[in-house]
Amino acid sequence: MTEARIPVFSTIERDRRWNLARDFMAREGLDALLVFGEHEDAGPAPVAYDTWFTNGRAGTTVVFPRTGEPVSLLPGPMFVMDHLESRRRGDTPWIPPHHLRGTRHSGTVIETLDELSLAEAVIGVIGLGSHMPWHPEGIIPYGVWNNVLSRFPDAVFEPVDLPFGQLVMRLGEEEIAVLRHSARIGDAMVEAMVATAAPGIPESRVYAAGMAAGYSHGSLPPAMHLWSGPDVVAAGPPAWGQRAQAPRVLEDGDVIYAEVFSSFGGRHAQNQVTIAVGDVHEDFHRAADVCRASYDAGLKALRPGHTFGELVDAMHEPIDAADGWPFLIAVHSLNPGLSVGKGRGLFSRIPGTEGYPRVSDHPTFLPSMELAPGMSFAFEPNYAFGRHLAHLGGTVVVGEDAPIELNSYSAQLLHAAGAGQPR
Template sequence: MVRAVDISVGTVPAFSMAERDRRWDLARAFMEREGIDALLVFGEHEDAGPAPFAYDTWFTNGRAGTTVVFPRDGEPVSLLPMEMFTKDHLESARRGDVVWIPPENLRMPRDSRAIIAALGELGLEQATVGVVGLEPYPPWHPEGIVPHRLWDAVRTAFPAARFTPAGMALSRLIMPLGPEEIAVVRHSARIGDAMVRAMVGTAAAGVPESEVYAAGMAAGYARGTTPAAMHFWTGPAPLASGPPPWSYRPQAPRVLEHGDVVSAEVFSNAAGRHTQHQVTLTIGEPHEELRRAADVARAAYDAGLNALRPGRTFGEAVDDIRKPYADAGGWEFGPAVHTLNPMIAAGGFPNDASRRMAGAGAYPPEDDHRPTMAADMVLEPGMTFALEPNYAYGRHLAYLGGTVIVGDDDAIELNPYTARLLRAEGSPTRPA
């Protein structure tokens, strides 16, 4: 029998004007230290999916996909892509929602002419402007997100201004979350667990994989959030990570069979604060090699709980997390840990799939080793991480873990439920 899932929303934490002031004060102090007169912050389209470039929402508490001009002295201006944003802002204000940017500080559109006008309006023709969006944001934006034509027009209009990349420095500034943000992350983590439990309660032999996917997403929607499309593969030994192929190619979803594995990465997103949940779900007894791989991944997970403590560097934590792999005799599929809120750093790993996967030699060569990003970053309380160790023997891949917060002394584990192999609990479909 499929287990019933409670879909009550419960108490939803919110961001107050005090949280707005905390963030804006941080930004102004940052600009003062860096000798910056203003920040120009580009935001990505609101339907960008996992790991979005959404720094604009940190300043606005509004819809993603805007451009923000934040002067060190004065009020920020938010440039909107279309009229629907103003209509949503008006309706939110009418309903009594907490909106951070008043209507007199909204502009349209957000093309180069609007940016030029906003910079001129704020008297920044000869200013030093920190730009968020010029620097690489892997993997989706290896050269930044700012369009060349737009940027060329802005620079041409202000030849006396100095534009300097500020995204990475701002990222590290905002990674330690405040108390209100941590409450939202905890809420997001609870929703993510509910999504996974719904998948476990649906999966069974004879059930289309799309029904398992739908059960997880529905559990997220029912709890008042809009989760990003999950990474989701099934099969006897799936060795891939990405959206299900029927989401981008016209083909039927697989029907689950006894002995299958559901390998998924579940993305919960509550009010722009993200959590991740790694799922390795078996239909029946797991293969012995999968059990072995899960034991190694679990050892790495436990090492991560001990390693993600304040005062250490991210690189030191990554090294500790990967120690259980050293003599295990299998192979590492991908990074075991990366930052969340925002996603600016990921653990390094040896990318030797071409030697491990049959047929991989026909594909473009991969780097032999991916180094740890931002290895020098010092861990601080309030930082959030996806702790997702993975290990494989042959084709049998175990991917475990969830979201962890760096506490005042030790790591705070939010999702122990997904830090282990899971077993399907749905009702098998019987032939007529």
């Protein structure tokens, strides 16, 4: 990865976002927004709309009145210290100290709504609605919300997660520059993994190489998903991160599957990775061809004015035409993770799944959402012949006239380039 000028967010970007929020409140008839952010260590696809308002650490609660400036409720003293030190170093925080509050429990939420004269207001809430796939019924704790509702019986609280999420999906110029940088870091992570992988190398070393590249380029990437084997059908964090066991040692004929997440400036990029270690079964190459055809079909369909459902259907045409089976979804949105492609429950047909809960088909989430320039998506088509599975893809942005590929490097079957060594 060649070093480029590090993009930053200016106060012009802050004003653009805050004006969008005010216009949104005016259109929706809202007096304020109440925004609950998920913990900063939430991993990939965090519910972090709070950072959109604050340009700060995730895990705060934001109250934004239609008239006036937002107030940020912090989880604890560490956030106060971070804010102070950043100012000492010359940063310009978007939320000044007098608009910070030291806790974000229900008592502080209540005090802030009272302070802003919102006891009888119409308040749009972000955190009550569905955030697929991890939070289909929202993120707000019952205790907090029950206390707020009890204190404000005359206020109207309306979930606005979906309409507001679609509003902020259309990234501004500064946001796209930050996303480009995040995607470059993602590619550097994958390149480091390819350069390390070889027979005789523990998969943990491949994992470490990728994460180290992310850190060294100034990102704090969420923990990647990684599995390896000659015929593995699995996704998620590696088994040795969950259970007490040694990392698997790579062998000739293995493949490595990884979802690599890069996060820079609150903008998330994703690489979908398949690395062939030595000579792999021909079916992996066949599966990768199906994935690539799906990826290319997605590029053709990713145009302003098309719907997300049309994009999903286009990516599934090559998948449905082949005689193997898809593993997971082919596409979902990024920044935020809001819309999710359709899934087919064919996993439950492979040998060995007897006795397990059945994986059901599920429809596309938000199929009627219209694509617009600046929206970002993770293209992640996957396909298998038997137990020989391939994933590939990366981050793609809707352009004015053509799609903008940010991770074309991982949109192909990659080949391990490490030297290898005995176990």
